[in-house]
Structure formats: C-alpha cells, structure tokens
Amino acid sequence: MSPRPRRLVTALIAALAVTTACTAGGGKSPTDAGPKAEARQTIEVWHGWSAPHEVKAFDDAIAGFRRLHPNITVKLVKGQDDTKILNAVRSGNPPDVVSSFSTNNVGQFCSSGALQDLTPFLRKDDVDLDMFPKAVQSYTQYKGVRCTLPLLADDYALYTNKALMKGQQPPKTISQLTALAKKLTVRNPDGTIKIAGFLPSITYYEHVPEHIAPSFGVTWLNAQGRANFAADPGFATYLKWEKSLIDWYGYDNVKKFVHSMGQEFEASNPFEKGKVAMAVDGEWRVKFLQEEAPKVQYDTTPVPVNDDRQNAFGGGFITGTVIGIPRGARHPQASWEFVKYLTTNTDALVTFANGLGNVPSTIPALASPKLSLPTQFRTFLDVFKDPNSTTIPSTVNGGDFIVKFQSFVRDEWEPGKVPDLQQGLTQLDTQVDNALKLAGG
Incomplete structure (x- = not known):
C-alpha cells in the first residue's frame, strides 16, 4: 500500500x-x-x-x-x-x-x-x-x-543513501542528524541547495510533524483529551530545532529546493535521484526503490531521537x-x-x-x-x-488537531511569522479545543 x-x-x-x-x-x-x-x-x-x-x-x-x-x-x-x-x-x-x-x-x-x-x-x-x-x-x-x-x-524510519553518506554512519540522535545534515549538504555557487543532507521542512513529503515530533517525546493531547502544544515542552524543542536548520539552509533556498522536487511516488523522488542524503519515509519506499531505483545503495535505521531520549531509539510513528x-x-x-x-x-x-x-x-x-x-x-x-513506537490519538473530529498544527508550522512558523512561539502554541491550543467542543468532543 x-x-x-x-x-x-x-x-x-x-x-x-x-x-x-x-x-x-x-x-x-x-x-x-x-x-x-x-x-x-x-x-x-x-x-x-x-x-x-x-x-x-x-x-x-x-x-x-x-x-x-x-x-x-x-x-x-x-x-x-x-x-x-x-x-x-x-x-x-x-x-x-x-x-x-x-x-x-x-x-x-x-x-x-x-x-x-x-x-x-x-x-x-x-x-x-x-x-x-x-x-x-x-x-x-x-x-x-x-x-x-x-x-x-x-511505519517510518530513516533512509540513508550510502554514496552520499561518504562513509558516515546513520545518526541515532537529533544532534548527530543535524551535524550530518550540514556536513553532507552540497550547495550551488549561488548558495541554493544542490544536495540536501536532510531537509527538516514539513513541506518535504513525509517530514510532517506526526512523523518527526515523536522523536522529541511529545504528547499530542492531555489527560482530558485537549490540545497539549503549549504545555508540552517537546513541541517547542521540536519546532526550534526544525526552524534553526531551515534557517541554516535559508528559508528561500528550502522553498526553491522543495519546488524543484519530483513527485513523491514516482521515480523522480529526490531520494531516488540522489539529491537527498537522508530522509524519513515509510516502508513502502523499499519497494519503490527496488522497482524504480535498483542501483541506489541505501540503509534504513530508526528515526533519530532527541539527545535526552536515547533510550527510546528504535521506535517510530x-x-x-x-x-x-x-x-x-x-x-x-x-x-x-x-x-x-x-x-x-x-x-x-x-x-x-x-x-x-x-x-x-x-x-x-x-x-x-x-x-x-x-x-x-x-x-x-x-x-x-518496538514498545517506544507511538501513534496519533483518536478524537471525535479525526485528525483536525494535526491539520491545524501542520498549518501553523507551514504557514506561520517556518516563514518566521511567529514572534512569540509560546503565545502562538497557546492560541493554537484554543483553536483545536474550540473545534473539539464544536464536534461534541
């Protein structure tokens, strides 16, 4: 599938x-x-x-x-x-x-x-x-x-292109992932991205929050079934890490690279074309690589976890x-x-x-x-x-809280339109909770 x-x-x-x-x-x-x-x-x-x-x-x-x-x-x-x-x-x-x-x-x-x-x-x-x-x-x-x-x-794991990794071992922690992302990135003379070590933006296919944020130990909803974005420090840690790496690439460079990418489920996928060294993707990519890019040599390992959660390495979404x-x-x-x-x-x-x-x-x-x-x-x-693997909790209005969070990250956070992250997450909690109440949750 x-x-x-x-x-x-x-x-x-x-x-x-x-x-x-x-x-x-x-x-x-x-x-x-x-x-x-x-x-x-x-x-x-x-x-x-x-x-x-x-x-x-x-x-x-x-x-x-x-x-x-x-x-x-x-x-x-x-x-x-x-x-x-x-x-x-x-x-x-x-x-x-x-x-x-x-x-x-x-x-x-x-x-x-x-x-x-x-x-x-x-x-x-x-x-x-x-x-x-x-x-x-x-x-x-x-x-x-x-x-x-x-x-x-x-479920999801980290794919690494062996040739682009240049002998480096797949990362297990977020700090290792970040360092490798910078080390393996190749830029064009004008500073735009030729080969991305790892693109953190949620506009890169499967790099959406529900697949990456669990590496930071987030809890999506509290015990009362309400939004937990502002109260759980894991969300702020995830977002700050994501934004810092986007800023290192340059937001405009990230946008340009994303717009140049091929289709996710075709042979033009940038990982299959050797334009991305590391990417989080689902198990179906194995079959795609087997059929569309059989010459690509690659490894798969669990998604890296934040450095204070190394005992959780091995799980995923x-x-x-x-x-x-x-x-x-x-x-x-x-x-x-x-x-x-x-x-x-x-x-x-x-x-x-x-x-x-x-x-x-x-x-x-x-x-x-x-x-x-x-x-x-x-x-x-x-x-x-793996007992450390997680999923998204069910709500009466489905994945509405995920949709709202992704919109916040894509449209406000990544472009740098959020002057106060904590305030932004608090406002997001209110939006999510109001929608839940309206749906009878």
Whole structure:
C-alpha cells in the first residue's frame, strides 16, 4: 500500500451521528443478527486499493478465506474512500465490510456508530488482542469502542543513501542528524541547495510533524483529551530545532529546493535521484526503490531521537489501514468471519504484506519465515513491534488537531511569522479545543 491522502469527513460523520441508529437484525446482538455464517450468502467488501498489483494482492490474501468458507461469496469493490463509505452508511445501504486508509478517522467512525463495535465478536471468539502491538490496539478504538481492527500497517524510519553518506554512519540522535545534515549538504555557487543532507521542512513529503515530533517525546493531547502544544515542552524543542536548520539552509533556498522536487511516488523522488542524503519515509519506499531505483545503495535505521531520549531509539510513528463492519450491514456474522480471518490469519497477512510491501499487523506475522521482503525492510518490522513506537490519538473530529498544527508550522512558523512561539502554541491550543467542543468532543 502506498499512502493515500487523508480526508477529513467531520461534517458527514456529525450528520451521521444524529440519524436514527439502527442495527441489523432488529435490535439483536450483532453476533446473532442476520444469516448464520454457515448460510449461503454474498458479502460485499469495499476497499481503497486500486492499482492492479494492489487489487491482486487483496484477492490473493483472501484465497484462504474462500477455501475455508465456500458458502460465502466475497464481492470485492476497489477504490472506495471514507466519504463513499459514510454516504453509504447514511443512506442505509452500506456494504458488509469496509476498509479505510485513515486511522485519524477512527474516533469519528466509533463515536458516530458508523462502524459497529467489534467487542462482542471479539469476546465471543476469544480473540487475543495482544497479538497486536500496543500502538495498533490504540489506533483501532476510541474511548473503549473498538470499531476497527488493523489490516497491515505503515511505519517510518530513516533512509540513508550510502554514496552520499561518504562513509558516515546513520545518526541515532537529533544532534548527530543535524551535524550530518550540514556536513553532507552540497550547495550551488549561488548558495541554493544542490544536495540536501536532510531537509527538516514539513513541506518535504513525509517530514510532517506526526512523523518527526515523536522523536522529541511529545504528547499530542492531555489527560482530558485537549490540545497539549503549549504545555508540552517537546513541541517547542521540536519546532526550534526544525526552524534553526531551515534557517541554516535559508528559508528561500528550502522553498526553491522543495519546488524543484519530483513527485513523491514516482521515480523522480529526490531520494531516488540522489539529491537527498537522508530522509524519513515509510516502508513502502523499499519497494519503490527496488522497482524504480535498483542501483541506489541505501540503509534504513530508526528515526533519530532527541539527545535526552536515547533510550527510546528504535521506535517510530505507526499508522495503517483499518477494517470494520458498517452499521446496517446485512450479513454481520459472515462479515465478522471475513474481518477476523483477514486481520488475524498469519498466512493471509503475510501474503498481503508481500504483495503490497507493507508491514504485517500482528506480532506472529512479523516473525513469519514466509515474509519475502528486502533486507532493508527489517528495520520497519523492528520499529513496528518496538514498545517506544507511538501513534496519533483518536478524537471525535479525526485528525483536525494535526491539520491545524501542520498549518501553523507551514504557514506561520517556518516563514518566521511567529514572534512569540509560546503565545502562538497557546492560541493554537484554543483553536483545536474550540473545534473539539464544536464536534461534541
């Protein structure tokens, strides 16, 4: 799975939440509603993958389910996003199973009831949630309602171009990263960037705050579920570091370099073209490099951490695809059998991971000898199960707090329009909290 743009569907889910809640089977427990799983039936499954190799990978992954449940015909519908899913639920004509690329929307899915709470199914079949890493358990539920399960995962690490590193070892701390970024940068005669050691700006693809800020030990929301930007000193430390390195490059030089970059998911990506020595990216880049730039020699290592957090080195940011059963699904028992198989069966997950170049989302699958991925992929398997790995907390309005923070950094902080950082973060907290209250959070 290559990453997809995250869509905020707050208004749609808010409207969905006030509609009359109805469950399949006229009020029965979802584990007893609808046809028995053993009955002959067809379930419709919506997913977001659309490229031919992605669609094939999904089909290959469920081959075992079809053999195990010959009475259940699975109709796969590709290229579906959260908006289409929620419109279908709202209209009362949802598919039986849906998957979403956006863990940021789990809070909305669960709190609105758009996706059913899977807890009764999990308890009935005694599914051990400890097969999933703690961060994954976190992003598949909201306030105790587990309306999704994980279906493969993405995590992030530092890619280093061996030729451009000139014999230097990959950094483990932010100070090492900063020193190397300056040492490995090559400038044109006019001072513009020819080769970037490491570009800290959030306008560089995956260098967004949710992937970099965890290196500084930030806590996004406080115990009351409110914005924590001003109270957590980790945010100020992260932002000051980022701005100092941008200023070293020159803000205009950074902008010019960013505007000259190729497409992130094409062979023109600057890391693949040898224009960037170090970059934070997801595990999918391994497959891209294998197919688009096989001559590039590179390493992968965990993302460096701030110098006062060296014991946390090895972790990283985790997210991934989630899957669930919509409210109003007509075949909930068969749907659950499908969801359970695809999210807990080791062979299915390994087949899917091999086909997409993603991280399998259970601990047993991580250890499977059937995983056939390049050596550099090992880092992502290790990051995924590292106890220091983190994710973004769920909220009732999805990733709105992340969107607002990124806008603050991109539009105000990086250009130097914030005279007082603490005041700016305090104002940001107020904006985020007001939006949460408006959404009912």
